[in-house]
Amino acid sequence: MSAPKLRLGTTAWFEMVGALMVDAATRSGLSPKLNLSFVELYTDGVELENGLVQGICFDIIAGQPSFRVGVRPGERGDVTVEITTAAAQRLNSLRSIDPLYADAINQVLRTGEMRVNGDPSRLGGWLQELHDSIVEHTL
Structure with missing residues (x-):
C-alpha cells in the first residue's frame, strides 16, 4: 500500500515533514551535546496563524529534536533554507x-x-536520506 499523499505546503504536509525529521534524527543517535536549528522558509509562502508564514523550524536542543510548523518572517537558524x-x-x-534531481537543485x-x-551537513546524513520519503508523501 502506498503512503498517503499530502499537498505540499499545507499544515498537514509540514507536520508530516517534521515528524519524519524527528523520527530520522532520533534514530541517528544524536549527541546529547548537539544544539542546532534548521529553518526552511517559503519566500512566497502564505501567512499562517499567529503571524507565522509557510515553513518549518526544526530544533535539536541537547540532542532532542522537535519542530514547529510555520516560521516567523525573517527567522533564521544555524542552517536556513x-x-x-x-x-x-x-x-x-x-x-x-x-x-533530473541534481540538475533541479543546481538550477534553483x-x-x-x-x-x-x-x-x-551539520545535521547529519539523515536529512538527505529523508528526501525520498517526503516525495512519497507529496502530491
Whole structure:
C-alpha cells in the first residue's frame, strides 16, 4: 500500500515533514551535546496563524529534536533554507536517484529560487536520506 499523499505546503504536509525529521534524527543517535536549528522558509509562502508564514523550524536542543510548523518572517537558524513554492514543488516531485534531481537543485540555487545559509551537513546524513520519503508523501 502506498503512503498517503499530502499537498505540499499545507499544515498537514509540514507536520508530516517534521515528524519524519524527528523520527530520522532520533534514530541517528544524536549527541546529547548537539544544539542546532534548521529553518526552511517559503519566500512566497502564505501567512499562517499567529503571524507565522509557510515553513518549518526544526530544533535539536541537547540532542532532542522537535519542530514547529510555520516560521516567523525573517527567522533564521544555524542552517536556513529560503525557497520559492514552485522550486519546492519541483524538488519534491523528483526522487534523489533521478538525474533530473541534481540538475533541479543546481538550477534553483543558480537562479536564487533557493538559498542555503549555513552548513546542512551539520545535521547529519539523515536529512538527505529523508528526501525520498517526503516525495512519497507529496502530491
